[in-house]
Amino acid sequence: MFTWLTVVTALRVLRRNRLRAGLTLLGIVIGVAAVIAMVSIGEGAKQAVQKQIASMGTNVILIWPSGTTVGGVRGAQGGAVTLTVGDALDLKKKIPSLTDTGWYTRGAMQIVNGSHNWNCSVYGTSPSYLTIRDWSYSSGGAFTQADLDSAARVAILGQTVVENLFDHGEEPVGAAIRINNVPFRVIGVFSPKGQSAQGWDQDDVVFIPYSTAERKVLGTLFLGSVGAIAASAARSEDLEDAVEEIRAVMRVRHRLQGEQPDDFTIRTQVDMGKVQEGTSETLTVMLMVIASVSLLVGGIGIMNILLVSVTERTREIGIRMAVGAKRVHIMTQFLIEAMTLGVVGGIIGVAVGILAARLTTIIAGWPTIISSDAVMIAFIFSVAVGLFFGLYPANKAARLNPIEALRYE
Amino acid sequence: MAGIVNSLIVCQDMWKVYRIGDVTVQALRGVSLTIDRGEFVAIMGSSGSGKSTLMNILGCLDKPSKGHYWLNGADTGSLRSDQLAEIRNRQIGFVFQSFNLIPRTSALENAQLPLFYRGLPIKQQRALAAAALERVGLRGREEHSPTQLSGGQQQRVAIARALVAAPSLLLADEPTGNLDTQSSREIMDILSELNKDGMTVILVTHENDVAACAAREVVIKDGQIQSDRVTKAKIHVAEA
Numbered sequence: 001m002f003t004w005l006t007v008v009t010a011l012r013v014l015r016r017n018r019l020r021a022g023l024t025l026l027g028i029v030i031g032v033a034a035v036i037a038m039v040s041i042g043e044g045a046k047q048a049v050q051k052q053i054a055s056m057g058t059n060v061i062l063i064w065p066s067g068t069t070v071g072g073v074r075g076a077q078g079g080a081v082t083l084t085v086g087d088a089l090d091l092k093k094k095i096p097s098l099t100d101t102g103w104y105t106r107g108a109m110q111i112v113n114g115s116h117n118w119n120c121s122v123y124g125t126s127p128s129y130l131t132i133r134d135w136s137y138s139s140g141g142a143f144t145q146a147d148l149d150s151a152a153r154v155a156i157l158g159q160t161v162v163e164n165l166f167d168h169g170e171e172p173v174g175a176a177i178r179i180n181n182v183p184f185r186v187i188g189v190f191s192p193k194g195q196s197a198q199g200w201d202q203d204d205v206v207f208i209p210y211s212t213a214e215r216k217v218l219g220t221l222f223l224g225s226v227g228a229i230a231a232s233a234a235r236s237e238d239l240e241d242a243v244e245e246i247r248a249v250m251r252v253r254h255r256l257q258g259e260q261p262d263d264f265t266i267r268t269q270v271d272m273g274k275v276q277e278g279t280s281e282t283l284t285v286m287l288m289v290i291a292s293v294s295l296l297v298g299g300i301g302i303m304n305i306l307l308v309s310v311t312e313r314t315r316e317i318g319i320r321m322a323v324g325a326k327r328v329h330i331m332t333q334f335l336i337e338a339m340t341l342g343v344v345g346g347i348i349g350v351a352v353g354i355l356a357a358r359l360t361t362i363i364a365g366w367p368t369i370i371s372s373d374a375v376m377i378a379f380i381f382s383v384a385v386g387l388f389f390g391l392y393p394a395n396k397a398a399r400l401n402p403i404e405a406l407r408y409e
Numbered sequence: 410m411a412g413i414v415n416s417l418i419v420c421q422d423m424w425k426v427y428r429i430g431d432v433t434v435q436a437l438r439g440v441s442l443t444i445d446r447g448e449f450v451a452i453m454g455s456s457g458s459g460k461s462t463l464m465n466i467l468g469c470l471d472k473p474s475k476g477h478y479w480l481n482g483a484d485t486g487s488l489r490s491d492q493l494a495e496i497r498n499r500q501i502g503f504v505f506q507s508f509n510l511i512p513r514t515s516a517l518e519n520a521q522l523p524l525f526y527r528g529l530p531i532k533q534q535r536a537l538a539a540a541a542l543e544r545v546g547l548r549g550r551e552e553h554s555p556t557q558l559s560g561g562q563q564q565r566v567a568i569a570r571a572l573v574a575a576p577s578l579l580l581a582d583e584p585t586g587n588l589d590t591q592s593s594r595e596i597m598d599i600l601s602e603l604n605k606d607g608m609t610v611i612l613v614t615h616e617n618d619v620a621a622c623a624a625r626e627v628v629i630k631d632g633q634i635q636s637d638r639v640t641k642a643k644i645h646v647a648e649a
Contacts, residue, residue, distance in 0.1 A: 005525060016513055319509045322470065323523040323570065324498020326491045402470050406509065 031295030032349025040357035042284030044367035102129025124213020140188030299385035306393035318405025334394035342386020423476035451623035502571025506583035561592030
């Protein structure tokens with residue numbers, strides 16, 4: 001009964017000082033909205049990264065050649081050509097936890113379709129590479145083992161390539177194009193994958209069978225040399241063990257003795273994702289901290305206004321005490337006022353925060369995810385801030401001496 | 410002590426000593442006073458005489474430094490601040506010189522205040538407060554805020570607020586100090602009326618004509634009772 005009446009009283013007091021209460025609310029509203037908007041942006045960034053990582057395929061392990069060391073001068077990673085088709089096939093045969101292995105060789109080539117031409121990366125891959133990296137097709141399909149065996153002149157185009165080689169509405173599948181002046185037939189178009197975690201356009205590619213690339217388009221240093229090998233594990237728990245097994249098999253195949261360093265580098269999808277995920281995690285935490293600070297400032301605003309209110313209403317407090325208000329009554333009254341500010345500020349802040357996140361997506365095009373956790377936490381925090389910063393003024397009010405309070409001018 | 414049980418107020422050798430920095434102020438120096446139920450007492454004295462201090466102690470807003478004060482047989486010196494608040498809420502009604510209404514709050518809600526802290530259901534609060542306002546002649550002004558009322562009307566709201574709790578003691582501290590002659594007379598009429606109905610009224614004033622309404626006059630000087638005399642024959646109300 002008393003609590004309810006106190007809430008009514010508190011609301012009336014706040015309504016009486018609308019402008020002041022509104023300005024105080026603003027602090028909390030901005031704080032809560034900032035927390036929600038910032039976390040949404042952070043979460044959005046995190047999910048975008050996760051999506052990119054997922055676009056690499058599932059449980060993927062990549063093997064590159066290490067840099068060459070010539071006369072003590074170390075070359076760039078991937079500079080040497082040490083990996084072979086044989087390596088890839090052997091890995092699959094010897095390591096049961098690997099479901100498949102694939103490989104590719106790569107070069108930049110001029111592609112021509114009628115009067116259009118375009119320059120992009122051409123990948124000569126095994127069909128298995130396509131499945132490992134989880135490519136899907138918006139039209140047509142993949143090449144097969146038979147295409148690989150016969151070195152068929154068939155190509156799969158990425159979305160960016162299609163946009164640049166074909167007029168709008170023109171059907172690419174079935175079309176005849178020339179890659180480095182060699183005629184090819186388009187048999188498929190990839191569904192777009194977007195940017196890779198490293199920032200390059202994953203759709204600006206042309207895939208052709210490895211054998212075709214080796215013999216007719218890209219050429220090769222020695223027969224069966226590949227740019228990189230990709231393997232997939234059945235389960236993500238197997239990834240770490242698989243890496244070690246791959247290392248062991250590869251060292252034997254490459255005849256590396258005891259102290260000799262690996263002439264290849266093994267990376268898992270998890271390794272590659274970690275950096276980016278770490279970055280976006282840092283971003284989220286930083287945004288959270290900034291937002292929390294503004295919520296704190298909002299709380300100090302509440303305290304400030306309540307202290308003014310206590311001073312201003314000293315006489316009222318004296319009157320209330322004279323007619324029988326106990327300390328707990330006075331305390332509750334001011335605490336409820338503070339909490340009301342927190343609750344109302346929290347509710348408005350949640351609305352503004354969600355709106356701000358939406359607008360960020362619409363205007364800036366950043367992905368945002370409104371997590372219900374963030375909304376809950378921000379709201380609870382705002383009420384807690386109100387309560388915490390209301391404690392001191394409320395206690396100050398409750399400790400007033402009624403005689404002095406009654407005499408206060 | 411039979412007197413303690415029978416009388417409403419028994420003060421026994423009360424001292425109040427303040428310490429302001431290095432200076433010790435003796436506001437009360439051994440005050441003993443007994444007031445029975447139904448009395449109408451005027452406490453008089455110049456400013457600084459100690460009458461405000463006595464008033465604060467009688468109203469349970471303060472405690473004596475030494476000596477005892479029994480109200481309705483309860484020794485208030487041993488009570489905690491919350492228990493004193495409870496006594497103020499149930500047994501004492503205050504009327505102040507400066508009215509002391511809560512600003513921007515209706516007459517009805519001001520009159521409700523003691524019941525609010527007693528935790529009565531809101532309907533009952535409203536009904537009792539409305540009845541109290543009617544008793545002081547403010548029917549129809551329930552929703553007026555203090556600024557919409559004249560000084561005399563504000564003081565009547567304050568009396569209604571004091572009445573609503575049905576206290577055993579009404580303490581009026583210079584109730585007419587801020588009022589014109591006409592309003593003063595009205596307020597004193599109400600207080601006399603209440604006393605006739607059996608309410609114990611203690612009036613603090615320095616005006617002789619106001620004090621003349623009371624039946625007993627206690628004069629305080631330098632923290633001591635200088636004189637205590639009955640000025641009117643006590644009117645005994647036949648008990649129904």
